[in-house]
Amino acid sequence: MAAKNDVSIPVSDNRSEQERNQVLSTEADFDYSQRGQWLRAAVLGATDGLVSVASLMMGIGAVKHDVRAMILTGFAGLVAGACSMAIGEFVSVYSQRDVESAQIKRENSDESEKEALPNPIQAATASAVAFMLGAIVPLLAAAFIADHKVRLGVVVATVSLALVFFGWTGAVLGRAPVVKSCFRILVGGWMAMGVTFGLTKWIGSAGL
Known part of the structure; x- marks a missing residue:
C-alpha cells in the first residue's frame, strides 16, 4: 500500500503541473493575439510616417540644398499623411463596425x-498620432x-x-523574431x- 501511494502521488502532481502549463500557454497565446490589431496599427502608422516623410525630405534634398525647403516639404507630408491615415482608418473601422x-442585430445579442x-x-x-510620431523624427534630425x-x-x-527601434518594438511585443523584423523594416526604409x-535627382538633372 505504501508503495502504491508513493507512485500515485508524483503522477498526480505531474498531471497538475502539465495542466497549469497548458493554461498559462493558452493565456499567453490569447494575450498576443489580442495585441495583434493595435500593435499592427501603431507600428504601421509610425513606420509609415517615418519612411514617408523621410523619403519626401530625401527627394527634395536631392535637388535643393535649402534646409527650409526640406523642412516645409516634410511638414506638409506630416500633415497630409496624418490626415490620410486618420480618414482611411475611420472609414475602414466604421465599415467594420x-x-x-x-450581425449583432440579426443574432439579437445583448448590450455588452x-x-x-x-x-x-x-x-x-x-493612426494619426502614430503617423505623426514617426514623421517628426526626420524633421527634428534635419x-x-x-x-x-x-x-x-x-x-x-x-x-x-x-526603423530598427520600431522593428524591435513590434517583434518583442508580438513575440516575433527580432532580427528578421528589424532587417525587413530597415531594408524597406x-x-x-x-x-x-x-x-x-535624375528628374531634376534631366530638366523635367
Whole structure:
C-alpha cells in the first residue's frame, strides 16, 4: 500500500503541473493575439510616417540644398499623411463596425456585445498620432543642421535607428523574431529613401 501511494502521488502532481502549463500557454497565446490589431496599427502608422516623410525630405534634398525647403516639404507630408491615415482608418473601422452591428442585430445579442464594437474615432486618432510620431523624427534630425550633405547623412542615420527601434518594438511585443523584423523594416526604409532620392535627382538633372 505504501508503495502504491508513493507512485500515485508524483503522477498526480505531474498531471497538475502539465495542466497549469497548458493554461498559462493558452493565456499567453490569447494575450498576443489580442495585441495583434493595435500593435499592427501603431507600428504601421509610425513606420509609415517615418519612411514617408523621410523619403519626401530625401527627394527634395536631392535637388535643393535649402534646409527650409526640406523642412516645409516634410511638414506638409506630416500633415497630409496624418490626415490620410486618420480618414482611411475611420472609414475602414466604421465599415467594420457596421458589419458587426448588423450581425449583432440579426443574432439579437445583448448590450455588452454592442459596447465591444470597434470605435472609429479612437482608431482614426491612434493612426494619426502614430503617423505623426514617426514623421517628426526626420524633421527634428534635419532642423538644426546647415550643411546639406551632413544633413542628408544625419537624416538617413536617424531614420535607420528609428526603423530598427520600431522593428524591435513590434517583434518583442508580438513575440516575433527580432532580427528578421528589424532587417525587413530597415531594408524597406532604405529602399524607399534611395528610390525617391535617385528618381528625383535624375528628374531634376534631366530638366523635367
